[in-house]
Amino acid sequence: MELFDTALRIDAPGPSGVPVVNNFKLIRDSARFLLGRVGRFEQPVVPVTAGNGSIVVVRGREAVKQVFTDTATFQRAEGFFDLPPGRTWSGMFDAVITANGAEHTRRRKLLMPAVHRTAMTHYRAVFADTFERSRFAGADGAPFDLTRECLRISKANLMRCLLGLDDADGLSAFADQIVTLAAEASDPRVLLFKRDLRWSPYGRWLRRVAGAYDQLAALIAQRRAGEPRPDALSILCHAVDEDGDQLTTEEIAGELHGFFAAGFETTAMTMSLALITLLGSPDPDAAPVDPSTVDVDAVVKESQRLLPAVPITLPRRVTATVEVAGSPPVPKGALLFLSPLLEHRNPAVYPQPQVFRPQRWTAGEPGPKQYEFIPFGLGPRRCLGAEFADLQVRTTLALLLERGLPGLVGPRVDYGMVNGVTAGPRRPVPVRPGGPKWTVLTGSVTRVWIRDR
Numbered sequence: 001m002e003l004f005d006t007a008l009r010i011d012a013p014g015p016s017g018v019p020v021v022n023n024f025k026l027i028r029d030s031a032r033f034l035l036g037r038v039g040r041f042e043q044p045v046v047p048v049t050a051g052n053g054s055i056v057v058v059r060g061r062e063a064v065k066q067v068f069t070d071t072a073t074f075q076r077a078e079g080f081f082d083l084p085p086g087r088t089w090s091g092m093f094d095a096v097i098t099a100n101g102a103e104h105t106r107r108r109k110l111l112m113p114a115v116h117r118t119a120m121t122h123y124r125a126v127f128a129d130t131f132e133r134s135r136f137a138g139a140d141g142a143p144f145d146l147t148r149e150c151l152r153i154s155k156a157n158l159m160r161c162l163l164g165l166d167d168a169d170g171l172s173a174f175a176d177q178i179v180t181l182a183a184e185a186s187d188p189r190v191l192l193f194k195r196d197l198r199w200s201p202y203g204r205w206l207r208r209v210a211g212a213y214d215q216l217a218a219l220i221a222q223r224r225a226g227e228p229r230p231d232a233l234s235i236l237c238h239a240v241d242e243d244g245d246q247l248t249t250e251e252i253a254g255e256l257h258g259f260f261a262a263g264f265e266t267t268a269m270t271m272s273l274a275l276i277t278l279l280g281s282p283d284p285d286a287a288p289v290d291p292s293t294v295d296v297d298a299v300v301k302e303s304q305r306l307l308p309a310v311p312i313t314l315p316r317r318v319t320a321t322v323e324v325a326g327s328p329p330v331p332k333g334a335l336l337f338l339s340p341l342l343e344h345r346n347p348a349v350y351p352q353p354q355v356f357r358p359q360r361w362t363a364g365e366p367g368p369k370q371y372e373f374i375p376f377g378l379g380p381r382r383c384l385g386a387e388f389a390d391l392q393v394r395t396t397l398a399l400l401l402e403r404g405l406p407g408l409v410g411p412r413v414d415y416g417m418v419n420g421v422t423a424g425p426r427r428p429v430p431v432r433p434g435g436p437k438w439t440v441l442t443g444s445v446t447r448v449w450i451r452d453r
């Protein structure tokens with residue numbers, strides 16, 4: 001199945017250019033393309049190239065609501081990560097995140113216990129302990145990269161909460177292997193010559209997929225044989241729904257792989273961007289944040305609004321020609337995206353949208369309506385790890401405020417895509433415990449963010 005079909009038409013204005021070139025620009029550098037090219041068009045459906053129906057971006061509350069709720073017409077796009085059939089590891093890319101229809105509903109139901117409120121008590125204790133082991137808690141005074149530390153924290157929390165393995169066990173390489181499989185799949189050397197040979201990049205990638213599966217399958221066997229434990233893996237191994245349905249070993253391995261791919265960098269970047277918004281501002285006249293008055297929830301929401309870690313959701317395939325919130329017909333087969341980045345900058349919902357103002361989220365302000373704040377998507381496909389990520393970011397930030405915030409050493413912050421779907425700082429952001437309390441930032445972040453004066 002081809003990714004997009006440039007023969008499709010839609011009678012709607014959009015950016016000028018060659019469809020295939022614009023499409024690749026959107027996929028490779030979504031944040032920049034959305035803000036620079038798509039953002040000026042305000043109708044409900046904006047083709048990525050005027051008149052061309054191969055890729056469209058949906059805008060505005062009504063359109064966003066229609067797409068998020070009508071999962072029959074707007075389905076998760078298929079065919080990105082096809083593995084050869086008939087192997088134990090063939091389902092490593094099959095998960096709730098890629099499934100549609102009844103299979104999607106079934107998987108969500110069986111996965112729910114792993115992210116249920118009752119599981120969060122254990123996760124919260126792990127998040128606090130991981131913070132204690134981080135460089136944010138140990139004050140040796142040496143500078144370190146804020147984003148890299150957030151990545152380490154997020155990885156350790158996934159290993160500990162999802163797999164029940166301790167980062168200190170030296171299993172970090174295993175986590176790296178799991179999280180890089182999806183990124184490697186879109187490497188042109190892997191994509192363009194799909195022959196399973198001993199020396200080919202595709203063949204080598206398949207062996208890494210198989211190796212990761214074998215390790216996960218061994219862990220699953222251990223958890224099935226053991227007493228129930230509080231980690232997500234154990235919860236899934238012992239979960240049975242009211243009809244006696246259970247996830248198989250192959251399915252659990254695919255889901256865990258999906259959780260790592262969906263939850264690792266997204267959470268780390270959200271944490272990192274929330275911290276950066278506390279520590280500095282591109283606006284030299286802004287007032288520094290007073291740590292004693294910080295409302296963690298409001299700061300996290302405001303940084304997710306302004307600098308979302310997922311600027312564009314995963315693509316949907318349009319399964320029948322359809323009008324979206326009164327748009328001209330969107331052709332069957334189109335690839336469709338929603339954009340938290342653009343929705344979060346709608347001036348009718350967020351006055352002065354470029355201004356970082358946590359007070360928007362506190363009592364007395366009207367705030368957004370449903371479908372106007374969508375960092376995790378909404379509806380039947382809302383992020384399954386949203387509560388896990390929210391709790392992790394808030395626990396870590398609250399502890400950091402208690403201990404004392406570090407200071408930014410280098411002022412440059414570039415917000416942009418760090419992989420196919422996640423945005424964050426694109427270069428190291430050095431910080432130091434007890435460093436400067438306030439920094440005026442430079443870099444591309446100055447184009448997307450102003451602090452309230």
Ligand code: HEM
Nearest residue numbers: 097259262263266267270313314376377381383384385389
């Ligand atoms: C702050 C961190 C995170 C952000 C910003 C985020 C954002 C998102 C977004 C935008 C979607 C797509 C919604 C759509 O296309 O309709 C999504 C889906 C998903 N996320 Fe997250 N996510 C985060 C963390 C996590 C974590 C920690 C996990 C797992 C432990 C996770 C698991 C998933 C899954 C399984 C889906 C697919 C849900 C479905 O299709 O039914 N995410 N996430």
